[in-house]
Structures are given as C-alpha cells and as structure tokens.
Amino acid sequence: MTKDISYLVDMYRDSYFPDFLVDKVKATIEGVAHFLETETYTNETVQLKLDEMTDEINNLAEVFDEHGSEIETVARESIADTVFLMLKAYQIDIDIEEAIRNRDW
Template sequence: MKKEINYLVDMYRDAYYPDFLVDKVKEAIKAVEHFLETETYTTESVQYKLDAMTEKINDLTEEFYAHDSEIETVARESIADTVFLVLEAYKIDIDIEEAIRNRDW
C-alpha cells in the first residue's frame, strides 16, 4: 500500500496562490498518479506522462499571472516535492530534475 501524499502543501498554505489554480496543478499531478495506478508502464512511458503533466502546468502560467500570482520559487519547490513523493510512492526511479525537465517555471 502506498503512503498518503499531501499535494502541493506549501502552495495551499500560501494565499498568494489561488486555490482553484493550485487545484489545477494538483489535477495534472494526479493524472500521472492515476496512470501509475491503472496502467502497465515503463520508465519511458512514465516520463512521457510527466512531460504531459509539466506542459499542463506550463499552460497555467498566464492564468496565475492574471490572478496576481506566478509559479515562482515556492511553487516550483512545492510542485517538485509533490512529484518526487509520487515517484517515490510508486518506486519510479526517475530523477526529479529529469521528471520535470520541460518546465517553464
């Protein structure tokens, strides 16, 4: 049984990040987790899903700006920490920098 993952803790704690946008980031990460729970995968297919997740988060940049927020240091670390926990929970051996290699943030 995998351990419980607390998603994007620092982003949810900080009012600078609108919860509805943090929820969208969480949904992108949870899509990877759903893939890991329901599909047979290889390291390459997991990286493909991580790349798609990162692109979805990249696409939120303008929406964060529109709400006087941005994906900056605290957000980057919170996203990376959460993705790391997902990879660890499923025993996926992908370095976190590689996992989120396509980030614009």
C-alpha cells in the same frame, strides 16, 4: 487505490496562490498518479506522462499571472516536492530534475 501523498502543501498554505489554480496543478499531478495505478508502464512511458503533466502546468502560468500570482520559487519547490513524493510512493526511479525537465518555471 491512491497512494497517500501530500499534494502542493506549501502552495495551499500560501494565499498568494489561488486555491482553484493550485487545485488545477494538483489535478494534473493526480493524472500521473492515476496512470501509475491503472496502466502498465515503463520509465519511458512514465516520463512521457510527466512531460505532458509539466506542459499542462506550464500552460497555467498565464492564468496564475492573470490572478496576481505566478509559478515562482515556492510553487516550483512545492510542485517538485509533490512529484518527488509521488515518484517515491510508486517506486519510480526517475530523477526529479529529469521528471520535470519540460518546466518553464
């Protein structure tokens, strides 16, 4: 059962971010949520999934640029807020700065 999390609210509200790219970021974050719902995990394995998630989001930066957008302040905060809410919903005790430590944004 997926937790009720509001994903990337500020990015969806801002037309600067193409919805199809925000959807890709959302799907990447949802992948971690799915992992938390279906797997046995430790903080270490969760952090590895978060690192993979962050690397995937990093890889989208060029695509955002190609569509006249970028992962800038609003996007960074929206992504961090969403990851924070997810960690809280699943009662994962990892600091948000550590959770997204691999970010290039």
